[in-house]
Amino acid sequence: MATPGRTARPRVAVAKFASCDGCQLTILDLEDQLLEIVSRFDIVEFPEATSRRSPGPYDIVFVEGSVSAPEHIDAVKELRKQARILVTIGACATAGGIQALRNWADHDAFRAAVYEHPEWIESLAMATPIAEHVKVDAELRGCPIDPGQLTELLTSVLVGRRPQIRDEAVCRECKRKGIVCIVVAKGEACMGPVTTSGCNALCPTYGRGCYGCFGPRANANARSWSAGLLKSGRPPEEVWRLFAGFTGYAEPFRAVITELGKTKG
Amino acid sequence: MIASPALSQAAAARQWFLAREDLGALVEAIRDSGRRIIGPTVREGAIVYDEIHSAADLPAGWRDEQSAGRYRLEHATDQRVFGYTVGPTSWKRFTFPPNLTIASARRANAFGFEQPAPDVPPVAFLGVRACEIAALAIQDRVFLGGQFTDEDFRVRRSAALIVAVQCTTSSSTCFCTSMGTGPEVRGGHDIVLTEIDEGFVIQAGSPDGAAIVAKLPKRPPSHAEAGAAIDHVEAARVQMGEPLPMTGIGERLKLQLDHPRWAQVAERCVECGNCTMACPTCFCTSFIERSDLDGKSSTTERQWDSCFDVAFATVAGGDFRARPRDRYRQWLTHKFSTWWDQFDSSGCVGCGRCITWCPVRIDVREELAAIAPPIAPVIRPVAVEPVAASPGAYSIARLASVRAETEDTTTLTLTDLDPAFLSGRPGQFVMVALPAFPAVPISISRFRANAIDLTIRAVGPTSTALGNLHPGAKVGLRGPLGTFWPMEEAYGRHAVVVAGGVGLSPLHGLVDALAANCDRFESVSLFYGSRTPQDQLFREDLAAWTACKALDVAVTVDRAGPEWKGRVGVVTTLFDMISWDCSKVTAFVVGPERMMQASVQGLISKGVPADRIYVSMERHMECGIGLCGHCQMGGRFVCKDGPVFRLNDLGDTFNREGI
Numbered sequence: 058m059a060t061p062g063r064t065a066r067p068r069v070a071v072a073k074f075a076s077c078d079g080c081q082l083t084i085l086d087l088e089d090q091l092l093e094i095v096s097r098f099d100i101v102e103f104p105e106a107t108s109r110r111s112p113g114p115y116d117i118v119f120v121e122g123s124v125s126a127p128e129h130i131d132a133v134k135e136l137r138k139q140a141r142i143l144v145t146i147g148a149c150a151t152a153g154g155i156q157a158l159r160n161w162a163d164h165d166a167f168r169a170a171v172y173e174h175p176e177w178i179e180s181l182a183m184a185t186p187i188a189e190h191v192k193v194d195a196e197l198r199g200c201p202i203d204p205g206q207l208t209e210l211l212t213s214v215l216v217g218r219r220p221q222i223r224d225e226a227v228c229r230e231c232k233r234k235g236i237v238c239i240v241v242a243k244g245e246a247c248m249g250p251v252t253t254s255g256c257n258a259l260c261p262t263y264g265r266g267c268y269g270c271f272g273p274r275a276n277a278n279a280r281s282w283s284a285g286l287l288k289s290g291r292p293p294e295e296v297w298r299l300f301a302g303f304t305g306y307a308e309p310f311r312a313v314i315t316e317l318g319k320t321k322g
Numbered sequence: 323m324i325a326s327p328a329l330s331q332a333a334a335a336r337q338w339f340l341a342r343e344d345l346g347a348l349v350e351a352i353r354d355s356g357r358r359i360i361g362p363t364v365r366e367g368a369i370v371y372d373e374i375h376s377a378a379d380l381p382a383g384w385r386d387e388q389s390a391g392r393y394r395l396e397h398a399t400d401q402r403v404f405g406y407t408v409g410p411t412s413w414k415r416f417t418f419p420p421n422l423t424i425a426s427a428r429r430a431n432a433f434g435f436e437q438p439a440p441d442v443p444p445v446a447f448l449g450v451r452a453c454e455i456a457a458l459a460i461q462d463r464v465f466l467g468g469q470f471t472d473e474d475f476r477v478r479r480s481a482a483l484i485v486a487v488q489c490t491t492s493s494s495t496c497f498c499t500s501m502g503t504g505p506e507v508r509g510g511h512d513i514v515l516t517e518i519d520e521g522f523v524i525q526a527g528s529p530d531g532a533a534i535v536a537k538l539p540k541r542p543p544s545h546a547e548a549g550a551a552i553d554h555v556e557a558a559r560v561q562m563g564e565p566l567p568m569t570g571i572g573e574r575l576k577l578q579l580d581h582p583r584w585a586q587v588a589e590r591c592v593e594c595g596n597c598t599m600a601c602p603t604c605f606c607t608s609f610i611e612r613s614d615l616d617g618k619s620s621t622t623e624r625q626w627d628s629c630f631d632v633a634f635a636t637v638a639g640g641d642f643r644a645r646p647r648d649r650y651r652q653w654l655t656h657k658f659s660t661w662w663d664q665f666d667s668s669g670c671v672g673c674g675r676c677i678t679w680c681p682v683r684i685d686v687r688e689e690l691a692a693i694a695p696p697i698a699p700v701i702r703p704v705a706v707e708p709v710a711a712s713p714g715a716y717s718i719a720r721l722a723s724v725r726a727e728t729e730d731t732t733t734l735t736l737t738d739l740d741p742a743f744l745s746g747r748p749g750q751f752v753m754v755a756l757p758a759f760p761a762v763p764i765s766i767s768r769f770r771a772n773a774i775d776l777t778i779r780a781v782g783p784t785s786t787a788l789g790n791l792h793p794g795a796k797v798g799l800r801g802p803l804g805t806f807w808p809m810e811e812a813y814g815r816h817a818v819v820v821a822g823g824v825g826l827s828p829l830h831g832l833v834d835a836l837a838a839n840c841d842r843f844e845s846v847s848l849f850y851g852s853r854t855p856q857d858q859l860f861r862e863d864l865a866a867w868t869a870c871k872a873l874d875v876a877v878t879v880d881r882a883g884p885e886w887k888g889r890v891g892v893v894t895t896l897f898d899m900i901s902w903d904c905s906k907v908t909a910f911v912v913g914p915e916r917m918m919q920a921s922v923q924g925l926i927s928k929g930v931p932a933d934r935i936y937v938s939m940e941r942h943m944e945c946g947i948g949l950c951g952h953c954q955m956g957g958r959f960v961c962k963d964g965p966v967f968r969l970n971d972l973g974d975t976f977n978r979e980g981i
Contacts, residue, residue, distance in 0.1 A: 093615055208615070216617035221610055225595070225631050228681075232599030233420035233626055237366035237410050240681045242393045250594035250681055264366070275632045276646065278592040285592075285682045 067116035067214065070102035072136055074129045075156055075184060076122030079201040080147035081105035084119075087204055094208075097215060113139025117214060123149040125156055125184040137191035144210065145187045148200035152272045153306035155200075156184040160306055161318055186306070195220065200270035200303040203255045224253050224275045227267045231258035239266060246286060246299055251277035251310075272304035279309040283317065293317050337551075338535060339543035342521040345403060346377035348485075351537040352446045355530075357483060360416055361448030362409070367395055371411040374448060381406070388493035388674070391683035404449060404517045407493040408673050412602035413447055413454055414461060417478045424474070424609070425622040440474045446483040450511065452504030453496075455486060456671040457602030459510055463665045464605050483530055486511035490518075490554035492561040495674030497687060500566035503671045505558040516551035523551040566687055567696035572659040574694035579651065583693045588646035590682050595628030597676035597684075598653065603669050606634070629653050654689060702810055706745040708801050713945045716755055716798030719743070721791050722773055727859045730780045731824060732789040736797065737773040744769065746802030748809075748831030749938060749966040752776065753946040755798040759784040763943040763961065765828035766802060767860075777827040777859060803946045805966040807832045807936060812843055812908035815934075818900075819848045820921045822893055822913020826850055826859045828938050828965070829912050833867060840872035844906060847874040851893025851917070855879050855886050893917065894924040904929035912938045919977055922969060935969040937976070 071081055085106060087094060094100075101111035118140035124133060137143055145151045153160070159167050164182040168175040187193055197206050206222050213220035227249035231238065239245040239261055247266035249258070253274035260267050273279060279300070286296045297317040300310045340348065352359055361374040364381045374380065385398040386406040398405050427435045450458075462479065465472035489498075489505040498504030507514045512531030516523045523543050526532035543551070598604040608627040613620035627634060629652050635642040643649050661669030670686075677685045710717045720738040727733055736743075743752065746766055754776065755761035762784045768775035780786040788797070809817075809832065817836050821829050829848075836846045848867060852858045858877070868875040876896045878889040889896070893913070900907075907930045911921050918937050926932055941953035941960040948962030956975035958964065969976060 090615070097615055209612075212613055212615050212617065215615055216613060223608075223610075224633065225628075226593070228594040228596050229599065229626075229628065229631075232596060235370065235411065235415065235420075237368040237370060238393075238596065238679055238681070239366075241391055241679050242367045242395075242410070244392075247681075250592040250596075276593055278589075278646065281590050281682055282592050285590075 066097060066099040068111075068114075069098045069100045069117045069119070070111075070113070070115040070140075071100070071105065071119045072102065072121070073104065074120070074122030074133065074150070074187075075125030076147065076149040076154065078105050078121070080121045080150075080197075080199075083201045083204055083207060087208065090208055094211060098211065115140050117142045117144060120145050120150050120187050121147050123153045123156060123184045123186055124181070124190055126180050128179075129181075130190060133187055133190050142194045142214070143187075143191065145193050145196045146202050146207075148198065148270055148272065148303040149184075150187045151196045151198055151307070152304035153184050153186045155303050157186075157306035158301055159184060161301070161314060184306070197222075197255075198253060198271040198304075199255055203257070205257075206255050222255070226250050226274060227252045227254050227256065227258050227261070227271070230254045230256070231261045234258055234262065236261050239264060244289070246291060246295065248282075248299060248302075251279050251282045252304075253277075266299075268302045269300070269305075269310065270303045272307045273310050277309055279313045283313045337523055337525045337543055337548060338538070338540040339520075339547055340515075340522040340524045340538055340540050342401070342403075344539050345380070345522070347538050348524075348534070349374065349377045349448075351534045352448070352483070352485070354537070355444070355446075355483075355534055357444040357446040359446045359448050360413075361446075361485075362404070362406075364395065368393060369395065369406055369409040371409070371413065371415065371447075371449075377403075380449075385491070386493065388495045388678045390495065390677050390685045391680055393678050400519070402490075402517055404487045404515070405491060407489060407491060407496055408451055408454065408675060410600060410675070410679060412600065412673075412675065413450060413458060414602055414605075416445070416447065417458065417482065418461060418465070418472075418475055418605065419478075420626045422474060422624045423621050424624045426620065427622070428619045430618040440477040442478050442481040444481050444483070446485055448485040449487045450484050451487060451489055451673075452507045453498040453501070453671040453673040454602060455484065455507060455510040456498075456501075456503035457673065458484075460603045460665070460667055460669065460671065461605060463667055464603070467665065483534075484511045484513075484527075485531075486514040486527075488514065488516040488551070488555045489558045490516070492558045493674060493678070495677040495685075496562055497566060497672040497674060499559055499562050499672070500568050500687075501668060501670055501672030505562075506555050516555060518547055518550040518554060520547065523547060566690070569696070571690065571694060572662045574696070575655050575659040575690075578694045579655075581693045583689065584647040584651045587684060587689055588650045590684060591630075591646060591650050592682055593630040593646060593649060594681060595630040596679045596681065597686075598628040598630060599626060600675035600679040601657075602671065602673060602675065603657075604628070608634075629656070654686065654693075657686075658690065702808070703747060703806075705747065705750070705806065706742050706802060708803055709740045709742045710798075710800040711947060713761075713800075713947070713949070716800055717743075718796050719799050721793050721795040721797060723793050724789075724791065727777060727861075728857055730789075731777060731859060732780070733767065733775050733777045733860075734788065734791065734797075735770070735773050735775050736799070739772070739774065739799070743774050743799065743802055744772070746774070747806030748835055749806035749828055750802040750804050751828070751946070751965065752799050752801030752803065753943075754778075754784070754788060755800075756784065756787055757798075759787055761798075761800070761944075761946075762788075763803075763946055764788075765938070765965070767827040767830040768834065769831055775830075777824070777830070779824050800946060804961055805964055807835075807910055807938075807966055808968075809835055809839070811934070811936075812836075814842070815844055816902050816904075816907045817843045817846045818907050818909040818925070818930075819846075820893060820909060820911040820913070820925070821848070821850045822917035822921070823852050823857060824859060825911075825913035825917070825938075829910060830860060830863065832910055833873070837867070837870055837872050845874065845902065846872060847876070847900075849876050849878075849893055849896040851878045851880065851891075851896070851913075853880045855882050855888075892920065894920050897924045897928060900928055905931060907931075908934045908936075910936045915940075922976070933968060933970045937967055937969055937972070938965045939967060939972075940965065 210220045245266045248269035249267040252269045253271045300313045359374040362369045363379045380403045387394045465475040486507045512528040526535040607624045610623045657669040717740045719736040722737040723735045725733045751765040753761045764776045767777040780789045943953045944950040946961045948959040953960040
């Protein structure tokens with residue numbers, strides 16, 4: 058899998074745009090497997106872990122964060138040129154992240170509210186996922202990503218097969234674990250039915266509703282789910298907030314948010 | 323245990339009473355037999371099946387409230403331990419685990435694949451309901467009934483002692499009586515308990531069960547206790563109400579693969595797959611390979627999967643069931659139809675879990691009723707007893723209104739009627755009399771709330787006199803008389819009404835009835851021909867019927883002036899518009915005799931079966947009750963045996979001159 062004529066170990070870079078670095082930390086959190094991973098991958102670029110710099114090309118580039126500032130646009134294109142496999146990691150890179158909520162709001166007003174000198178801040182009016190700018194080969198969802206899916210991806214690169222990352226409802230993991238459905242048994246709001254799995258139903262396991270951080274699954278019927286939440290008596294603001302989380306900018310959550318934004322007035 | 327060896331009748335039949343405070347002794351006796359116990363316990367706001375260490379772990383004093391998409395646990399007013407129905411867990415979790423390592427493989431050193439031998443210590447399932455025993459039996463068929471079997475399932479199933487509990491209550495989501503699986507336990511158990519106020523009526527169902535029962539502090543139940551046990555189970559049955567009409571559901575569903583409801587339910591369905599996870603019989607799985615970083619050793623894990631998953635039916639070229647409606651249809655038809663083809667049983671036991679645990683409240687019972695409704699039971703009406711049945715006795719009615727239909731035809735609306743007339747059926751007639759005029763037979767053209775319509779063509783002295791009456795006038799009536807249109811014969815078929823001229827009058831009430839029951843027919847059509855546009859009866863009604871979506875109306879006239887924009891030609895020319903399968907047509911025909919003969923010939927040549935054609939005959943009548951001999955037609959009196967006849971019953975008298 059290595060770049061021919063170079064080192065036997067695949068060269069790996071980790072890059073970031075607008076993000077909290079939490080997904081990069083997940084890589085460092087692999088602890089038990091970390092030594093094994095570095096023995097098989099040459100991690101040459103990883104700002105969260107080392108200040109060492111190493112130019113491309115790279116075999117794998119993990120990209121964290123969304124495109125949020127003007128300089129990100131060229132940077133992500135350059136990164137793509139240097140990457141044989143580009144993998145986006147986390148809700149920001151794959152869906153725009155929590156910062157994409159500004160896509161429905163007044164960007165200048167946000168800037169003025171947060172910063173003392175908004176004129177010093179250069180940011181884009183929209184925060185967008187990496188895939189809106191360059192071709193993405195694989196994505197790891199979540200806020201943060203799941204270490205199991207990360208190792209599965211690394212394994213698949215070494216073994217030479219497709220990563221076995223399933224796209225199924227969080228409900229599926231919930232049911233396999235034997236968690237009692239909090240929607241049915243407690244009337245909680247939960248994004249599980251429309252959200253893709255990978256977290257092993259983390260939130261429902263602790264009795265709270267899924268907040269959709271892994272983003273919409275392939276056949277998410279967000280329209281029916283939001284209609285059901287409204288029908289159960291939840292005010293549109295609450296349903297809006299449920300969808301407008303870390304992955305709200307990803308379709309079809311985006312359409313629901315836009316639609317509810319209209320009813321919100 | 324899967325197959326219980328035959329037990330001596332005496333031991334099997336022997337019932338015992340176990341006091342409530344001795345339930346712990348049952349738990350201990352099971353544990354002493356070397357088994358761990360899985361049973362109901364309260365967790366996360368529900369009654370789930372989990373490890374039971376002592377009787378205190380069982381849910382005493384709880385009841386559940388279940389409906390589509392909703393489950394709530396509440397404190398009960400009693401201390402019953404089994405006073406609820408099935409919860410989110412099904413026993414398949416323990417016989418068919420949601421995650422199971424089925425193989426391991428190595429690439430380095432010794433290349434090879436290994437299958438772990440299932441190692442399952444003896445276990446007892448405590449609190450298995452009748453529907454759940456049925457579900458275990460269904461999975462027995464799936465996993466053990468064919469050429470290839472699931473060894474892991476066999477071992478887990480064989481390791482389990484089944485301690486059944488009869489249901490003494492039911493939830494709104496329960497429908498075991500519809501699927502024929504409960505509420506009473508009919509076998510497949512080692513021990514069965516029925517909870518009553520004072521404790522439990524207990525009975526062994528196998529030698530293993532008998533060995534445990536033998537160790538319990540027990541006594542024979544009193545007659546009252548044994549009776550209460552039966553009554554409580556019966557109460558659960560009654561609570562569920564009438565069973566759903568499931569007869570032929572498999573075939574009914576196969577006929578409805580293109581029903582628009584599939585798309586409608588798919589709009590609601592969020593495809594979370596919770597129904598399939600909660601279902602005690604769903605058995606679909608996927609295999610996941612997990613390996614170390616360089617793939618030198620790996621394990622294969624089997625996971626519960628669901629046919630609602632997008633990837634479930636996907637191959638390199640795409641998804642065989644690409645649309646949500648395809649996936650919903652796959653699931654529902656498998657449960658209730660194709661499961662029969664594969665496993666010779668239903669895939670549904672009526673536990674209702676798929677209803678309760680559906681977060682968007684889809685109720686399979688409603689979907690089945692909408693997609694593949696039962697063929698409605700046909701209630702054949704009987705003719706009401708006529709009033710004033712002797713030729714000289716008349717019941718008096720008042721003329722409420724008069725409406726001119728054509729130059730010579732008038733519709734009278736009669737009210738202040740004897741109720742018998744209102745209970746008449748379309749196709750029947752009345753004898754109408756005025757003092758000094760001979761009585762005439764007139765068919766009832768319309769049934770209103772408190773009135774009937776008679777449409778009369780002025781051809782003789784009585785009919786002319788009737789047509790000249792004014793509102794408020796009184797007339798004498800006898801009836802309702804004769805046979806009526808057997809609308810029920812057309813249920814599930816294409817109902818075709820063919821009328822010529824004033825022949826629409828005896829058919830008017832039938833068209834009303836067909837329209838009112840239109841969902842019982844494949845289609846309803848009216849073909850109406852008259853000599854000229856001016857000869858058309860019921861022009862307002864014709865317009866309303868034409869506008870009605872449930873009816874297809876086609877009208878023609880034999881001849882017309884330039885102002886007529888519609889079709890010209892005899893009524894049989896309209897048959898060219900028939901596009902459906904004529905073997906599924908039931909036809910009702912009235913008009914002048916020659917028109918009826920031509921119409922019947924036309925319908926038969928299109929493929930309408932002769933025994934599905936009904937005609938109404940006209941003959942001279944004096945008495946209307948088969949005593950005067952005037953209306954004889956072959957071996958029949960038209961007044962009494964008719965006027966509505968099945969064509970076949972008329973034999974060759976129908977087409978013959980001079981009968």
